[in-house]
Amino acid sequence: MFKPFVTGIAIASLLLVPVSGSAAGQPADTAAIAEEATVYGLPMVDLYKLMYDQAIDTGNSQFKAPFNTLHNESNVFTPADISIVTPNSDTPYSELWMDLRAEPVVLCVPEIDKDRYYSVMLTSLYTFNFGYIGSRATGNDAACYAVAGPDWKGETPKGIAKVFQSETEFATALYRTQLFNPADIDNVRKIQAGYTAEPLSAYLDAPAPAAPPAIDWPKIDDAS
Structure with missing residues (x-):
């Protein structure tokens, strides 16, 4: 599903905010929540970047082919x-x-x-x-x-x-x-x-179903 991509990207952006538990005025379980969010969201975002580079961004040096094309x-x-x-x-x-x-x-x-x-x-x-x-x-x-x-x-x-x-x-x-x-x-x-x-x-050799709607793909910043 596409929704998890957006969720994962949102989680990854939240991870950029430094936390240090209750010492920073945050709940004591902030570090644990951040760790769980990283485990859940980071692999998803990383694979999304690979998909974006290889199948979506036609101008990327790593582009391979569009979807469903070997x-x-x-x-x-x-x-x-x-x-x-x-x-x-x-x-x-x-x-x-x-x-x-x-x-x-x-x-x-x-x-x-x-x-x-x-x-x-x-x-x-x-x-x-x-x-x-x-x-x-x-x-x-x-x-x-x-x-x-x-x-x-x-x-x-x-x-x-x-x-x-x-x-x-x-x-x-x-x-x-x-x-x-x-x-x-x-x-x-x-x-x-x-x-x-x-x-x-x-x-x-059967009729094709209706094409799915187009997606406005979140861009990946390769500057880092």
Whole structure:
């Protein structure tokens, strides 16, 4: 849901006000409240910044692709990739930011050699990893999976191996594809080309639902 983003940003702004408990004329539990607010709000704001940089702010150097559009990194990350604090330096990534308000998004993966590890980590905007696709979780066979928002209800659609439900209306899928050595990069790129993402209506060749309303996204100040 979008409301928690606004709540989290508001909480983060409150955290900028210094507190020192009853010594500053504040209730004795102020420090505890501030700590709980930080635990609740800061991860949400931090992930919102990542989403803003990669999927909303088209002028940002870290912009990848708009919502519901899969972006493949055709090489490993370098120091120029600054949107993620500590990315793997030997793993080609693929990124997908999902707007789940109108309908689920279908993620299809190709058959991948059993000796190669890959994973697709599904994360809500609470920074909760609510599901995994990949070698350990679902195997290396070709399959399609749906990611649904919190209000979606229904039976598992035909051809879908599993439906993962996010507790927030926006979520991210982070793909990691094992790279054995530098000469292996073209093989990874072929695998990445087999990853697809599309709305459920497109997957089912059915009429699309009404588009969700536009959002006036809070801007992120990168000055700090």
